[in-house]
Amino acid sequence: MPIYEYRCERCGHELEAIQKMSDEPLRDCPACGEAGLKKLISAAGFRLKGGGWYETDFKSGKKKNLAGDGDTQSAGSDKKAASGDNAG
Numbered sequence: 001m002p003i004y005e006y007r008c009e010r011c012g013h014e015l016e017a018i019q020k021m022s023d024e025p026l027r028d029c030p031a032c033g034e035a036g037l038k039k040l041i042s043a044a045g046f047r048l049k050g051g052g053w054y055e056t057d058f059k060s061g062k063k064k065n066l067a068g069d070g071d072t073q074s075a076g077s078d079k080k081a082a083s084g085d086n087a088g
Helices: 066-087
Strands: 003-008 014-018 037-039
């Protein structure tokens, strides 16, 4: 649920309220008791940027799980090198 900001036009009191988008706006100020609350317009607290939110989102082919693939390949080649050294 979004957090809405309100300011009372009568006394200047500001508050935040967690409400459903379908809820009616608050009207009564908890500080002065008057029906002077107005909903404020504010920017979101975060921004989503880029091609995806997670590493694996919107990737195709060999690019999936880049961190996992890099670790697996280097670990596998290290094991092969170690076993080759032990055999000789």
